[in-house]
Amino acid sequence: MKNIAIIYHSAQGHTAHIATHVLQGAQGFPGVRAERIRAEDLARTPDDLLRYDGVILGSPTYLGGVSGPFKTFMDATGQLWKTQQLKNKLAAGFTVSSLPSGDKQSTLMSMWVFAMQHGMVWVGNPILPEQQVGVPYDEAANRLGSWSGLMAQAGHGAPADAFVPGDVKTARMFGRHFAETLQRLTDVATHQPTQEATA
Ligand SMILES: Cc1cc2nc3c(=O)[nH]c(=O)nc-3n(C[C@H](O)[C@H](O)[C@H](O)COP(=O)(O)O)c2cc1C
Numbered sequence: 001m002k003n004i005a006i007i008y009h010s011a012q013g014h015t016a017h018i019a020t021h022v023l024q025g026a027q028g029f030p031g032v033r034a035e036r037i038r039a040e041d042l043a044r045t046p047d048d049l050l051r052y053d054g055v056i057l058g059s060p061t062y063l064g065g066v067s068g069p070f071k072t073f074m075d076a077t078g079q080l081w082k083t084q085q086l087k088n089k090l091a092a093g094f095t096v097s098s099l100p101s102g103d104k105q106s107t108l109m110s111m112w113v114f115a116m117q118h119g120m121v122w123v124g125n126p127i128l129p130e131q132q133v134g135v136p137y138d139e140a141a142n143r144l145g146s147w148s149g150l151m152a153q154a155g156h157g158a159p160a161d162a163f164v165p166g167d168v169k170t171a172r173m174f175g176r177h178f179a180e181t182l183q184r185l186t187d188v189a190t191h192q193p194t195q196e197a198t199a
Helices: 014-027 046-051 068-075 078-083 104-117 165-190
Strands: 002-008 032-038 054-060 090-097 150-153
Touching (some): 002 014, 002 165, 014 090, 014 150, 014 165, 046 078, 090 165, 150 165
Parallel strands (some): 002 032, 090 150
């Protein structure tokens, strides 16, 4: 079994809700075990990260970046950075914010830089926006058009589960894609070349 951690912070429940759908998407893939972990908890025991083959990072967008508790988790991995013990693990990111853009891209970029500094391998969100093939906007996968990571939008002050169906669908596809990529890369890494291939 391959292990995936979905590490998230959520003050009002929106990011936690999307994390659950990412989790369900990843868990649906054979040979993969996934779990949700609060960034605040992992900040106290960052070495727990070593248990996982892949990590999916999730934070609300606060003022165009990750939230304070999520940054505290990131900073708690400093010792792991010094020893590059997370090198070659897979990483991906998602963010939730209240505005259609809201500078979510900036949040994903700080997650990406974090992963790069740790020597991790970044996995994106390769889904063509379905509104382009006639799916109604609110039901369309990747309606917000984000390939570098998953974006979802929760209306200001809306209940934690008040996402349009397209964002829920995208979260599940994103989780599944990450799990599938992890399995495929593992297969390649463990593949023994045939004699013809090495001749
Ligand atoms: C301090 C703070 C800063 C925020 N900054 C942004 C922002 O830059 N862009 C945006 O679209 N929404 C912003 N929001 C809205 C949150 O991203 C949004 O409410 C999100 O759903 C919160 O996620 P959570 O329910 O998981 O805590 C901000 C909210 C707070 C509290």
